[in-house]
Amino acid sequence: MHTPRNSDERPVMKRRTFLLGTASGLSVMVLAACGAPSPLPTPTVVPTTAPSVIPQPVAMQRTSWSVDPFARGSFSFPAVGATPEHRAALAVPVIDRVFFAGEATAATEPGTVQGARESGLRAADQVQSVAQSGERITVIGAGIAGLAAATQLRSAGYSVIVVEARDRVGGRIETVTKDWPMPIELGPSFIHNTTVNTLDDEFTALGVTTLPFSQVPEARTRTGEVVPVNPVGAEAVAAALVWAAGQPQDVSVERALVDSGENQLSASLNAEGLSEADWLEYEISTRLKMDSGSTPSEESGWYTPSPDTADDDYVVVGGYGTLLKADADALDVTMSSVVTFIAYTDSGVSLRLGAGEALSADRVIVTVPLGVLKDGAVEFSPALPFAHKGAIAALGVGVLDKIWLRFDEPFWDTSAPLWTVVGTDSDFPVWVNMLPITGEPVLMGMVAAENAVRLAEVSDEEFLASALHSLEPFRTAE
Ligand SMILES: Cc1cc2nc3c(=O)[nH]c(=O)nc-3n(C[C@H](O)[C@H](O)[C@H](O)COP(=O)(O)OP(=O)(O)OC[C@H]3O[C@@H](n4cnc5c(N)ncnc54)[C@H](O)[C@@H]3O)c2cc1C
Incomplete structure (x- = not known):
């Protein structure tokens, strides 16, 4: 089934692209290191600057970690x-x-x-x-x-x-403070696995505000309908990882999903216009890719953490x-x-x-x-x-980029801090709403893996246009 991203004239990209390989230069690099190029076709997406119904922000800050010569990516992944x-x-x-x-x-x-x-x-x-x-x-x-x-x-x-x-x-x-009403983070914002690390206590001792951050997202369809997250996608990934753990050799998460049959989810649409397969794509775009900065074709089936191992996070709002x-x-x-x-x-x-x-x-x-x-x-x-050379070649480098947007006033009325989209090919499928956290109408969007590598090459206008289109499901209905 092919689904348009938006109802306007934006280019249409097929869903469930994770089964079709990736388009990123980064992917090529990682796959070359592993000696396992994908034999499958590669989807392409043409960026657009078509206007969005979302109001223009009064301030924007983006990152491009993959082309930063002193980073060359965001973080390592298995x-x-x-x-x-x-x-x-x-x-x-x-x-x-x-x-x-x-x-x-x-x-x-x-x-x-x-x-x-x-x-x-x-x-x-x-x-x-x-x-x-x-x-x-x-x-x-x-x-x-x-x-x-x-x-x-x-x-x-x-x-x-x-x-x-x-x-x-x-x-x-x-951390950037100039021109923003509060510190914004171009790199890390969160303290992960707070049960096993002490960073939160250290920030507290330094007088820096941190707040518990719920991983439970609000999920919206392309048309803006709020829907409960169907766990079927996370369950399929978890089962595929269990399958991978039993294999004599490491395989990619994509291979694990396909060969275990866990990708065989129904494509039948329910009343919300969503299928079980959409929820698998959701798990991949909002969790797997965000966590690793890479695609399931690049990620290790043996060492990718299972969806049910997520721990509580804190968000640092006073300056990492x-x-x-x-x-x-x-x-x-x-x-x-x-x-x-x-x-x-x-x-x-x-x-x-x-x-x-x-x-x-x-x-x-x-x-x-x-x-x-x-x-x-x-x-x-x-x-x-x-x-050492073998280790450098074998380990992967993922890409996660951010966009920070400040608006004159909120165009949304949800107080959920974590926003996600399902059933669309959004470049920015995850957003953090800073309004309930800081009182400021500021949003932080995240783009990962091949989408981040592609967008790192485009102008600020195109980057912003893509982010604003991704925000359309969150606009308050008129
Ligand atoms: C967008 C993004 C979001 C993230 N989110 C989180 C999060 O929420 N929570 C979390 O815990 N982690 C997060 N991380 C990961 C975290 O930021 C990194 O793991 C950590 O900061 C890495 O620290 P480091 O000292 O290893 O490397 P770096 O901070 O990269 O330090 C390496 C230094 O080497 C310098 N350098 C590079 N090349 C040269 C050279 N040739 N000569 C001299 N100097 C050089 C660089 O400029 C840099 O200052 C995120 C990262 C990114 C990019």
Whole structure:
């Protein structure tokens, strides 16, 4: 069944595209790493700037993490064929001179702020176990992993320099305050798995407001009808993952859905114009793709978390970046310095920066994102060991982008904080309504995986047009 996205002249894209492969450059990259190109046809969507019935916002801020040269994606994800051992392999020091940290190397909670920070502390422990007191340690990257590592080593008496490519600290944590009535987050907004991490307590101690954020969404059809979420899609994914767990080799989530038969849901429409198959597509677009930034054809059937393992989240409304301030202020951070080359021997490390300067140290902690390592933007001499190169190739990098919109006044009347759409091919299938959270008529939309990769290339006008079309189901009926 083919369903138009909207009733206007916008291009029509087939639903249930997850069974047909993907269109993203990122997908090609990940699949190439796995050696498993999709043999299936690729859908294309032509962006449009056709006007929407949604009023124009008075302010907009977008992200494009996949084309950011110092991120090259949003966070790592378990690509098919990648295992936790790959993360562990990347975290192994190279001749006790080159150490790796960053969310992709985290043993627990990779892809998160908490995981990134713990990886930095782990790398600092590794350095301390071999380094003499007073040694010079260079940390590459002033994200949370790098700042955590540098802070611990500085406290332990080492001479620490942090080298950062950007003109700011924080990396993928980026809080914007200028021109907005409250801080907005271009990277993380949430504290995940609050039962196992302490970030919420830390924000509280810093005086930063965080609020419990319910994962129970309001779901709307293309025509704006509010419908109860039918669990049939989440159940199909959960059953497919159980099936995948019993296979002798890892398979993609897409393959698990198809080969287990769990994708065989009814396409018959009910009174709301929705089928069971729509709810499977809903689970994929609003959860799987949002969590990993990738498509089911790229995600590991063995290591993708089951839908029923979701934990409570907190949303940070007082500025995620506050977490970094104390560490960053106390450290020697050299900004706007891009490391391009790392040479290492038994006796030390020398670094080359983009502008041609050289820097030497006893040891280095590399915290640049996995996407940057995959790109080969930092050259190592001698080349990294096989296990490190294998891990860099195997792990996936997903893409999640955001759009923040501020309106003069709300065009919606729902007080639900989390909005989702079902039965449409919305680029932005998930929205956070900040009105009940902050009192401001501000919305945060999210676009993931191949849609995010495609939209990263378009103008602000096209990006906004796509977001506004996605919001049409939430407009108050006249
Ligand atoms: C849109 C989005 C939403 C997210 N949502 C959440 C969320 O809600 N909750 C959550 O817990 N996590 C979330 N994350 C993930 C989280 O932001 C990251 O896991 C974490 O911030 C990564 O920290 P890091 O220190 O490993 O890497 P980074 O923060 O990327 O730090 C690496 C640093 O290295 C620098 N660098 C890169 N290349 C070079 C070079 N050649 N030379 C010198 N420096 C270099 C970069 O500029 C950067 O500052 C989100 C991420 C994104 C993008």
